[in-house]
Amino acid sequence: MRTMNVGKIKLTQLNRTDALRYMGYGTREPDSQTSALLDKCERELLRAIDGKYVYRVFSLTDGQIPDSKFRLDGYSVKKHLQGCTKVIFLCATLSDAVDRLIRIKQISAMAEAIVVDALASAAVEQVCDLAENEILQGFPNLEHTWRFGLGYGDFPLIGQSKFLDILDAPKRIGVCVNESLLLTPTKSVTCVFGLGHDLSKETMKSCDMCTLGGRCTFRLNGGTCQSY
């Protein structure tokens, strides 16, 4: 069990497959020009990323956290956490230097800005993956659900600010929210995942729940994020 609720994640390479998908390449191999851009941008981005996360573990009673003003509301998250005895609140970020790099690139080289932006979106998921692994080491005997993002399905995004306050995320890792409920630094993620025994397969991701609908880049290529 980790004794501190904050952690740092050091990435050494970035997920280009995801980045290419975000840029509309689908599953196609990048041409040499794009590969060169990816090389350069990955190098610069790895220098800028300061991966951090903060998390807390709560017990669940009837799908809610006792003595808490934070409600796990909405059909989708309730279903997602069905059968779970604990829920983990996680917030992860690549930090402010990444926003800065993207700003600079938008002035000096817009094509690189696009590549950095896509790579950074992939990177924040990588940080979450590694954070999740570190956290789960503390619960070797429990099964877990996948990470369910705030705002996903009908899990209200309106809880974003309270969620961050509960994690003390502004103080611990510098993540805040603006009045439109967007996270800053922009390459940040808030999510929950459940822990329990004999969790049902129902907690698999489903396209019905997803707000992306017809614009999902996985589905455009004939797959889903589950099959990917």
Added chain:
Amino acid sequence: MNIKELLKSDFVILDGAMGTMLQQKGMEVGTVPETLNILKPEWIVDIHRQYIEAGSQIVYANTFGANRLKMANTDFSVAEIVEAAIKNARKAADIVYEGKTVSAAVDGANTETTAGYHAAGTSLPREIKKAAVALDMGPIGQLLEPTGSLTFEEAYDIYREIVVAGKDADLIIIETMTDLYETKAAVLAAKENSNLPVFVTMTFEENGRTFTGCSVSAMCLTLCGLGVDALGVNCSLGPKDLVPIVEETSKWSDVPIIVKPNAGLPDPVTNTYNVGPEDFANACSSMLTFGTKILGGCCGTNPSYIAALKSMLDKAISERAESDHAVISEATDNSETDTSRSLSNFAEKSHENGPKPSKIRDLAICSPLKTVVVSEPRIIGERINPTGKKRFRQALKEEDMDYILGMAIQQVEAGADILDVNVGAPGIDEKTMMVKVIKALQSVVDVPLQIDSTKPEVLEAALRVYNGKPLVNSVNGEKAVMEKILPLVAKYGAAVVGLTLDENGIPKDADGRIAIAEKIVDSARALGIKKENIAIDCLVLTVSAEQKAAMETLKAVRRVREDLGLKNVLGVSNISFGLPNRSNINTTFLTMALSAGLDLPIMNPNLQQMMWTVKSFKVLAGHDANSLGFIEYSSGHDPIDVQLTEVKKELDEARAEITAMRSGWAEVAGYAASFAGKDNVSPAAPSARAIPSVPALNITNHPVGCMCEKCRAVNKAKEEFAARRTAESVTGGANAEPAQSAGTGSIVSAGLTGSLGAGILKAMERGLKNDGRKLTGDLLKECSAMEIINDVLIPALDVIGEKFEKGKIFLPQLILAADVASECFEVIKTQIAESGGSSESRGKIILATVKGDIHDIGKNIVKVILENYGYEVIDLGKDVDPSLVVKAAIEKDVHLVGLSALMTTTLGSMEETIKQLHDNNVDCKIMVGGAVLTPDYAKKIKADYYAKDAKMSADIAKEVLG
């Protein structure tokens, strides 16, 4: 309670955590703690009481997050919460004070029970003091611009409200700050709306930076400049990890240092912290060496930590008293100690036995990310200045921030340590523009800025919004000028350049200039400006006009350094005005000036000859240890002669390529011809020669983005129409028939232009900016700007756009090509500006990322493409209020507005913006785009067009504006 009096004692004890104590009392997860000031005042009073009894001399009222944004979600106003919080803290202080007074009266000369109130370490009877109450202000909870959406001015106003509500406090403490900009807003709000002392602590990570990258030195330079009474660190790390940060603080701070660490970090399940009271106090004791005077605890601490801290400090004082007794005669020796700095006597003395970190006493300025100490020559980049630059003036007039920012980034990459910023030009509102440019600059460059204006109101506006400690350029010896400008420098804690001229002009000789420098120094110091914050510009006169003046300037430079002990600034390139081969005169003069004592050359860092001079000088003068800087610079920059060879080589290659293209542009032609052989579903199948016309099917009543068979057919026909038109234009009339569809009447004749056009297309496809620039330059010798734009650049962009639409290339490649096109346009724009003409635009388009949305990369991509197509884009930026869009559309008479939103949460703002445009009967079409938008939704919110990507926005612009 007199805080300044309290600061004279050896140590001051603050309180511990409020949140941790509230959790112990049973506060529910997710409660807004400040509401408990009203809902559970007895809890709050009790917590303060416990801290005071444990030894706290200052308690923080429970107002950390009591700002209007956070209180909006509660039933209480800021004023209600703040007033109640201060009352609660005061009540606790009264309770303990009255209890102590009673017990003191009973006990007679009290020595034990009140020790915590006065740890002065004297043997005199201790005075009983009441605990002081601090108004506590934490971060607002939203990030400021540029990463966030809150403006500096809004932040100031939010803090102002709290300061006004907290007028009954004894002092103001601004804590747990991570953003220097937000901290500056809070300090200004505190100092401009109250007379209370101001303490500030920021929160650092192990790397010595805050989350937003602010360094310890930047914190100290900026906050000491603003006149805070004490500063330091709180939260973030446990006390052990804070030691190096406190050590660094002691090198830079002029005021007493505050340390308020966490009790380690919290457990994810129990939320309890991992450092106990004794370990906490012991770790804090190691920070006393560095002049730490004010101590307390942050997250995870409770009264037992404060009690442990107090006994540690008591012990330290008595040990100190013993060794003082032994060496009492030495104690009065420290005459150098400046009382205004009021660092702890304890700290001064305790350094007798160990090394004390040496204070940095050179001129230093900073941005949050970068501190520049002028301990060796530092380069001030001079390019952000419209004087003599028509293209720059045009950029100012058009508020073309990207041009100015591009210039800034270029100078920093070339090696500028500081950037001079001057935006004064006829017809420009200098004050508004200065604020805009400074905010934009500090969002992308990390070097500190030199604010350059002669107008006090411009300087003040700039000093206010500058994030860090800037250099002000400039004041001079004229009495009226000093009276206006020096108080601003003092108030905002900047450094200043003093020009050696006054009412009588520029003195001819060095003596006269030194006299003026002395006059400026005296006036500045009288206002509390420290000597190290003044640099002198002895003024460079043009040597071709006044030959003797050069040596006189250098003589003055030497005396400024040797006699006055100040730093020197010079605008170097003025020296060669009116002479041929200016760069030779410039570099020679630069060498002489550096040798005489020039510290801050104002120059163009893009001129490598000048850069080599500075780099070489640093080696020879011993600044560049082991020549490492020179070697590093050499690895990135070839010597001048090699560069020239390289340039020649590139030119030769470019020529060879052009020749090859002339004979072999069949590839492009083939691409065009490929359309001719294809099956066509469009009603008007184009022949190989005839220019196709758009089918006459009427689909105007169909929804935007409709996918019915009719619409698909029309769209496909449109695409092919566009492609053929493009291909024919680019190939310069490959089919030997002049095209008339583009509306330009004629295509520039085949042959050279066509080849160069094909060359530009190639350059765009390969992302070769230099080639694009060169080829455009060549074209300009043959044809008019409009011919190049309409017959070469736009058709080439169409070809690239086609490939993008067909999935042959992808977004980064599209934009690489667009970047090359931008370079080509830049060549054309510069030529037009220099020849005094104005660029012709195909029409104006407003672009904005809607209110609340801070993701503007999508909008910026669209902007690049639209500008490439020759439209004048009025970029309103991100997070744009609907009313501003309406205002801009009306005032600037714009008939196409593009709105972008990335998140579902900001689609409402998009709808509102469209509504306001309609409500105000603005005569414009509206196109919308963004990741979460759909054609249906676009229709629903009454947009006229849905643009699925940047290319489509250009098609829409063509349709609307032509």
